[in-house]
Amino acid sequence: MTFKTLDNLTDLAGKRVLVRVDLNVPMESGKVTDATRIERVLPTIAELASRSAKVILLAHFGRPKGQRVAEMSLAPVAPAVADLLGKPVAFADDCIGDVACAAIAAMENGSVLLLENTRFHVGEEKNDLEFAKALAENADIYVNDAFSAAHRAHGSTEGIARLLPAFAGRTMQAELEALQSALGDPKRPVLAVVGGAKVSSKIDLLENLVSKVEMLVIGGGMANTFLAAKGVDVGKSLCEHDLAGTAKKIMAAADKAGCDIILPVDAVVAREFKAGAANETVALDAIPADAMILDVGAATIKSVQGKIDTAQTLVWNGPLGAFEIAPFDQATVAAAKHAADRTISGNLNSVAGGGDTVAALNHAGAAEAFSYVSTAGGAFLEWLEGKKLPGVEALKN
Numbered sequence: 001m002t003f004k005t006l007d008n009l010t011d012l013a014g015k016r017v018l019v020r021v022d023l024n025v026p027m028e029s030g031k032v033t034d035a036t037r038i039e040r041v042l043p044t045i046a047e048l049a050s051r052s053a054k055v056i057l058l059a060h061f062g063r064p065k066g067q068r069v070a071e072m073s074l075a076p077v078a079p080a081v082a083d084l085l086g087k088p089v090a091f092a093d094d095c096i097g098d099v100a101c102a103a104i105a106a107m108e109n110g111s112v113l114l115l116e117n118t119r120f121h122v123g124e125e126k127n128d129l130e131f132a133k134a135l136a137e138n139a140d141i142y143v144n145d146a147f148s149a150a151h152r153a154h155g156s157t158e159g160i161a162r163l164l165p166a167f168a169g170r171t172m173q174a175e176l177e178a179l180q181s182a183l184g185d186p187k188r189p190v191l192a193v194v195g196g197a198k199v200s201s202k203i204d205l206l207e208n209l210v211s212k213v214e215m216l217v218i219g220g221g222m223a224n225t226f227l228a229a230k231g232v233d234v235g236k237s238l239c240e241h242d243l244a245g246t247a248k249k250i251m252a253a254a255d256k257a258g259c260d261i262i263l264p265v266d267a268v269v270a271r272e273f274k275a276g277a278a279n280e281t282v283a284l285d286a287i288p289a290d291a292m293i294l295d296v297g298a299a300t301i302k303s304v305q306g307k308i309d310t311a312q313t314l315v316w317n318g319p320l321g322a323f324e325i326a327p328f329d330q331a332t333v334a335a336a337k338h339a340a341d342r343t344i345s346g347n348l349n350s351v352a353g354g355g356d357t358v359a360a361l362n363h364a365g366a367a368e369a370f371s372y373v374s375t376a377g378g379a380f381l382e383w384l385e386g387k388k389l390p391g392v393e394a395l396k397n
């Protein structure tokens with residue numbers, strides 16, 4: 001590794017250490033429903049606190065686009081971090097300016113403070129120098145432990161690393177080492193499963209991914225955009241119709257690269273996005289105009305399991321359906337269990353990543369069996385493509 005780690009830091013007593021963590025955790029009614037990302041950053045926080053630093057946590061939540069959106073406040077996450085850490089975590093209502101400055105000035109050595117969502121400021125996503133300077137002026141040292149946000153060139157992931165002495169946290173270090181050992185030279189054939197809801201931010205990745213893997217299953221909300229591009233009427237499903245051209249380009253690139261793209265052949269549809277909503281499994285030419293696809297159907301599950309059987313390596317980001325609301329978790333759970341079984345029997349190297357994907361694997365009881373579970377989704381897909389991640393690059397000497 002070409003960057004400095006916590007091992008390169010000496011005499012931390014009283015130092016203000018700004019630690020970028022990824023607290024973009026799944027939440028329901030103000031409660032954290034999957035704490036994996038929090039658990040992963042505890043070693044860095046605990047180590048810095050035990051070395052008497054003032055530990056200032058910096059993170060984003062959701063995509064508020066520079067606005068103060070109450071539902072995207074990090075305030076409810078502070079007690080969840082405190083519970084798992086076993087010590088108090090104070091909260092400041094802003095990440096820069098007087099509020100942040102006063103909260104940091106009040107810190108004792110070895111204490112922990114969480115600052116409000118960095119994305120409440122437009123300067124964060126613009127990677128604005130003034131915003132990064134406003135963050136940096138409250139600290140002596142910067143530590144980045146958010147591998148899962150390292151594909152974003154934002155003020156708190158990239159800009160600030162150029163303004164303060166910058167170090168990789170324990171999780172950043174561990175994620176890069178683990179991904180290299182699991183996927184640096186993967187056994188082939190490699191199967192990628194990509195689903196979920198972040199269609200526009202992940203679809204471009206697929207164009208390069210098809211030249212790195214032999215098979216690509218597209219499920220979840222992502223599949224709807226591909227189905228629509230192929231002329232399927234997807235009704236009221238989550239779908240980015242304006243990305244039809246991109247979807248076609250990816251299918252053409254896959255053809256050229258010899259990558260087998262597997263799209264759903266049937267769909268579970270409902271008229272409401274809620275647990276227990278009345279639903280039916282239909283063929284693709286029978287999706288009602290007033291319904292939405294919330295999961296892939298039984299025939300698709302079978303086909304995905306068949307692909308898992310032929311793969312030596314599995315890379316998975318994004319659930320196959322809206323797994324948080326039963327019964328639309330069925331395909332994700334069935335595929336996860338199947339991959340877990342094959343991993344346990346020694347036939348598959350399985351790597352999964354992404355905040356919701358990890359939650360889905362935990363929900364399926366399959367996470368423990370996977371060869372490696374990364375906290376990162378988009379970042380690990382970009383890493384897999386061989387792209388340089390701005391948050392990692394900025395840490396290099």
Ligand SMILES: Nc1ncnc2c1ncn2[C@@H]1O[C@H](COP(=O)(O)OP(=O)(O)O)[C@@H](O)[C@H]1O
Nearest residue numbers: 196197198220221293321322354355356357377
């Ligand atoms: N067909 C679908 N329609 C709507 N939402 C879906 C569908 N399939 C999956 N999702 C949603 O995708 C979300 C996860 O996607 P994403 O954020 O891309 O994954 P990750 O965080 O693992 O990278 C979940 O909240 C899930 O409900």
Ligand SMILES: O=C(OP(=O)(O)O)[C@H](O)COP(=O)(O)O
Nearest residue numbers: 024148149354355376377378379
């Ligand atoms: O949840 C995240 O990424 P993921 O959905 O790819 O796992 C990260 O916190 C990055 O969030 P972003 O995709 O809104 O920049």
